[in-house]
Amino acid sequence: MTVVLEARGITKRFGAVVASDAISLDLRAGEIHAVIGPNGAGKSTLIAQISGSLAPDAGSVQLLGEDITALPPRLRAKKGLARTFQISALAMEDTVLQNVLLGAVGAAGSPWRFWRSVGADRDLRGKAEAALERVGLLSEAHRVVATLSHGQRRQLEVAVALTLAPKAFLMDEPMAGLGTEGSQRLTAMLDGLRREAPILLVEHDMDAVFALADRISVLVYGRIIATGSVEEIRANAEVRAAYLGEEA
Numbered sequence: 001m002t003v004v005l006e007a008r009g010i011t012k013r014f015g016a017v018v019a020s021d022a023i024s025l026d027l028r029a030g031e032i033h034a035v036i037g038p039n040g041a042g043k044s045t046l047i048a049q050i051s052g053s054l055a056p057d058a059g060s061v062q063l064l065g066e067d068i069t070a071l072p073p074r075l076r077a078k079k080g081l082a083r084t085f086q087i088s089a090l091a092m093e094d095t096v097l098q099n100v101l102l103g104a105v106g107a108a109g110s111p112w113r114f115w116r117s118v119g120a121d122r123d124l125r126g127k128a129e130a131a132l133e134r135v136g137l138l139s140e141a142h143r144v145v146a147t148l149s150h151g152q153r154r155q156l157e158v159a160v161a162l163t164l165a166p167k168a169f170l171m172d173e174p175m176a177g178l179g180t181e182g183s184q185r186l187t188a189m190l191d192g193l194r195r196e197a198p199i200l201l202v203e204h205d206m207d208a209v210f211a212l213a214d215r216i217s218v219l220v221y222g223r224i225i226a227t228g229s230v231e232e233i234r235a236n237a238e239v240r241a242a243y244l245g246e247e248a
């Protein structure tokens with residue numbers, strides 16, 4: 001199976017803390033690969049190094065075989081590495097459609113055109129509407145973002161990311177703060193999204209992880225102690241002791 005994204009030997013120390021201890025993992029076409037682990041295990045630090053907001057002390061990141069370790073986040077995003085849910089980057093006073101158009105214009109590489117002519121740019125508008133349809137928000141296109149539910153905002157963030165024609169998604173706790181219904185709706189949406197681009201998913205909500213993940217990697221003290229299917233991870237004694245056990 002095609003490896004889309006690969007981290008090799010990612011290492012990061014903060015003083016005496018080894019937050020990433022030679023972490024290697026890959027993300028393959030069509031899959032959702034979840035990274036789970038207790039608080040402080042190093043999940044956010046790992047995602048930050050893959051997305052480029054934090055430089056590793058050692059190791060490399062490859063996107064479709066290209067070494068992107070030295071690229072800043074913006075250039076990684078341009079190459080198709082789409083990070084969502086980090087901090088909401090939505091413009092709350094603008095409409096749903098305007099937010100997606102802004103993303104589409106950014107992807108087209110000419111933001112200065114936005115306020116003058118974007119409304120007339122059919123190609124961009126078509127891309128924005130297709131992205132909204134994909135996440136189930138087309139009917140809300142003219143609503144102001146501030147009036148959306150948290151769950152709808154997450155859907156909108158995915159729509160903005162989709163305008164980049166992503167090769168891979170990095171998702172950091174998409175279910176955080178959502179109620180049961182919102183989580184279920186987002187889970188259903190992410191379920192289909194993996195066909196467009198594979199998803200590296202950091203998530204505390206184990207219902208969502210077990211429902212979605214093709215593979216799970218378990219991170220404990222900066223080290224991956226196991227990678228496998230949902231069944232393999234559930235049955236793994238070391239994982240149960242280190243992580244799942246404490247939740248039971």
Ligand SMILES: Nc1ncnc2c1ncn2[C@@H]1O[C@H](COP(=O)(O)OP(=O)(O)OP(=O)(O)O)[C@@H](O)[C@H]1O
Pocket residue numbers: 014017018019037038039040041042043044045046
């Ligand atoms: N900027 C920093 N400076 C110093 N230590 C840090 C820094 N960022 C993270 N750490 C430490 O690195 C370790 C991993 O933290 P990280 O936030 O990556 O874990 P996490 O698995 O994402 O945790 P959580 O599930 O609580 O979000 C922790 O011991 C944390 O205290």
